[in-house]
Amino acid sequence: MMKIEAIIQPSRFESVKDALLEIGIEGMTVTEVRGHGRQKGHTEVYRGREYTVDLLPKIKLEVVLPDSLVDRALETILKTAKTGKIGDGKIFLFRVEDAVRIRNEERGESAL
Amino acid sequence: MKRLGFACCLLVTMLLASVPLLALQASSPLPTSSVTPTDVPRVANEKLNQLDQKVAAAQSSADNAWMLVCAALVLMMTGPGLALFYGGLVRHKNVLAIMMQSFALMALITVLWALVGYSLAFGGSGSFIGNFEHAFLRGVGVNPNPDYAATIPQTTFMIYQLMFAVITPALITGATAERMKFSGTVLFMTLWFLIVYAPMAHMVWGKGGLLNASLGGRFPTLDFAGGTVVHITSGVSALVCALYIGKRTGYPKQPMPPHSLVLSFIGACLLWVGWFGFNAGSALASNGLASSAFVATHFGAAAAALSWSLAEWLKNGRASALGAISGAVAGLVAITPAAGFVGPMPALVIGFVAGIFCYLMVTKFKAIFGYDDSLDAFGVHGAGGTIGALLTGVFAQALYNPIFGEGKPVGGLDGRWGQVGYQLVGIAFAWVFALVGTLVILKIVDQLTGIRVSEEHEMEGLDISQHGEEAYNLES
Numbered sequence: 001m002m003k004i005e006a007i008i009q010p011s012r013f014e015s016v017k018d019a020l021l022e023i024g025i026e027g028m029t030v031t032e033v034r035g036h037g038r039q040k041g042h043t044e045v046y047r048g049r050e051y052t053v054d055l056l057p058k059i060k061l062e063v064v065l066p067d068s069l070v071d072r073a074l075e076t077i078l079k080t081a082k083t084g085k086i087g088d089g090k091i092f093l094f095r096v097e098d099a100v101r102i103r104n105e106e107r108g109e110s111a112l
Numbered sequence: 113m114k115r116l117g118f119a120c121c122l123l124v125t126m127l128l129a130s131v132p133l134l135a136l137q138a139s140s141p142l143p144t145s146s147v148t149p150t151d152v153p154r155v156a157n158e159k160l161n162q163l164d165q166k167v168a169a170a171q172s173s174a175d176n177a178w179m180l181v182c183a184a185l186v187l188m189m190t191g192p193g194l195a196l197f198y199g200g201l202v203r204h205k206n207v208l209a210i211m212m213q214s215f216a217l218m219a220l221i222t223v224l225w226a227l228v229g230y231s232l233a234f235g236g237s238g239s240f241i242g243n244f245e246h247a248f249l250r251g252v253g254v255n256p257n258p259d260y261a262a263t264i265p266q267t268t269f270m271i272y273q274l275m276f277a278v279i280t281p282a283l284i285t286g287a288t289a290e291r292m293k294f295s296g297t298v299l300f301m302t303l304w305f306l307i308v309y310a311p312m313a314h315m316v317w318g319k320g321g322l323l324n325a326s327l328g329g330r331f332p333t334l335d336f337a338g339g340t341v342v343h344i345t346s347g348v349s350a351l352v353c354a355l356y357i358g359k360r361t362g363y364p365k366q367p368m369p370p371h372s373l374v375l376s377f378i379g380a381c382l383l384w385v386g387w388f389g390f391n392a393g394s395a396l397a398s399n400g401l402a403s404s405a406f407v408a409t410h411f412g413a414a415a416a417a418l419s420w421s422l423a424e425w426l427k428n429g430r431a432s433a434l435g436a437i438s439g440a441v442a443g444l445v446a447i448t449p450a451a452g453f454v455g456p457m458p459a460l461v462i463g464f465v466a467g468i469f470c471y472l473m474v475t476k477f478k479a480i481f482g483y484d485d486s487l488d489a490f491g492v493h494g495a496g497g498t499i500g501a502l503l504t505g506v507f508a509q510a511l512y513n514p515i516f517g518e519g520k521p522v523g524g525l526d527g528r529w530g531q532v533g534y535q536l537v538g539i540a541f542a543w544v545f546a547l548v549g550t551l552v553i554l555k556i557v558d559q560l561t562g563i564r565v566s567e568e569h570e571m572e573g574l575d576i577s578q579h580g581e582e583a584y585n586l587e588s
Contacts, residue, residue: 044369045424045428045430045432046369046370046432046434047434047435047438047474047475047488048471048474048475048476048478048479049364051367051369
């Protein structure tokens with residue numbers, strides 16, 4: 001089991017979500033986050049005082065998948081989240097020890 | 113024959129005079145059956161007297177309706193106008209605290225005014241302060257007070273003036289935002305109202321007041337709606353408070369942008385609309401002067417919004433929403449002393465100048481001296497009030513308000529440039545009075561309740577530390 005953590009542009013989120021649903025991936029956790037890599041932020045001015053805002057809003061998408069689906073999911077996310085510009089985001093992969101369904105305490109891949 | 117002709121003329125005149133008064137309630141009709149030709153002059157006089165009274169009653173009725181609405185408008189300026197304007201400018205952990213300060217004043221000042229405040233401001237005929245003749249509002253009823261507003265019940269005049277007394281101290285809370293104790297605020301405001309506001313109001317607007325232009329003060333300062341009484345006193349006091357209480361922890365390095373300019377925007381618009389009650393209502397009647405002040409007020413706000421925005425556009429390449437609304441407020445402050453003395457074109461000029469002046473005060477001046485007047489109470493009200501009071505001396509004209517008597521010149525445009533000198537006296541007086549009074553009060557309050565919250569409470573936020581509440585429980 002692997003966890004895919006994808007930090008993407010908020011404007012691409014709907015497309016990524018729909019594309020994942022199309023390939024049969026339904027479970028996901030979505031968080032609104034702030035951050036930056038190499039992308040510069042912007043400056044705001046309030047009554048003459050300048051503030052540099054360098055943490056930009058992004059969406060963090062987390063999906064836990066059986067190994068067999070990981071490559072397809074990765075490909076789908078890359079295709080739909082990419083705009084080609086700086087600020088597109090990053091994807092991280094983690095190995096998952098185990099998973100448990102709370103409702104009926106099923107374990108392993110069948111819990112996904 | 114002559115008497116009959118005379119009687120005919122009278123009857124025709126009475127008929128014509130009664131046409132515009134058809135809307136009035138009818139009083140007891142003239143007993144026509146018992147009128148003989150010899151009765152006509154007496155009966156006609158009685159009728160004319162009755163008509164005179166009805167005309168006066170109609171005017172009074174219009175004045176009273178207008179003034180009651182104005183009182184409501186001015187209260188709205190504090191709550192929610194100022195509360196929202198300031199509320200949006202602070203960080204979200206402090207929004208309830210700043211709103212609570214305004215709201216508490218709505219309650220506190222009202223009670224103080226009722227008990228003793230009105231009397232101290234408008235009682236008696238002293239040069240510096242009133243007396244206790246109207247303590248507990250004794251003698252304040254439906255009969256007008258001929259010295260102040262001869263066509264409305266004194267109760268209306270009292271309640272209208274109360275709303276000014278409410279908003280003035282509320283303005284000061286902008287300078288000490290995000291770090292002042294609530295207990296200290298309540299004590300400070302009580303003392304400030306009694307020691308600074310009431311005497312200042314008496315001196316400028318009270319009978320016998322040293323600076324009263326319309327009731328023969330020694331140094332007649334033209335202040336139509338409170339440029340000196342409200343804005344200079346509160347603005348200067350704000351500066352003193354900001355210096356005394358010290359900067360917010362982390363200021364100026366840590367960014368502290370407004371948490372909701374949406375709230376500030378709504379507040380600013382409510383202030384603009386409410387200001388018609390503040391300025392136009394200071395005519396104390398529904399008449400041409402009220403119209404003139406209404407227009408001047410509106411034009412001042414508009415011109416200042418444009419000039420502040422223009423200044424920003426030139427400096428930063430963009431006009432901001434905060435700049436536009438701040439500009440409008442600055443213009444409204446500056447036009448406050450001038451509203452009932454100047455024409456529409458000068459109002460545009462005053463607004464335009466105020467927008468630029470206050471923009472510079474809030475950006476350049478504040479940055480140079482480094483004080484933390486958090487919400488620019490001094491930069492907008494103190495500075496705006498000062499420039500407005502000065503320009504009032506320049507642009508006042510008898511054409512709009514012959515305050516020194518029919519045909520007598522008023523300000524610079526009438527050739528009476530000496531009035532600018534008197535304005536300077538009033539301004540200087542307000543500055544010194546507010547400065548000294550506030551310093552004394554701060555020392556007293558610091559001893560009794562303390563002024564500033566602990567650093568821990570400041571970090572936590574005043575909403576939690578002072579009031580045990582969170583403004584936004586969005587997860588619930």
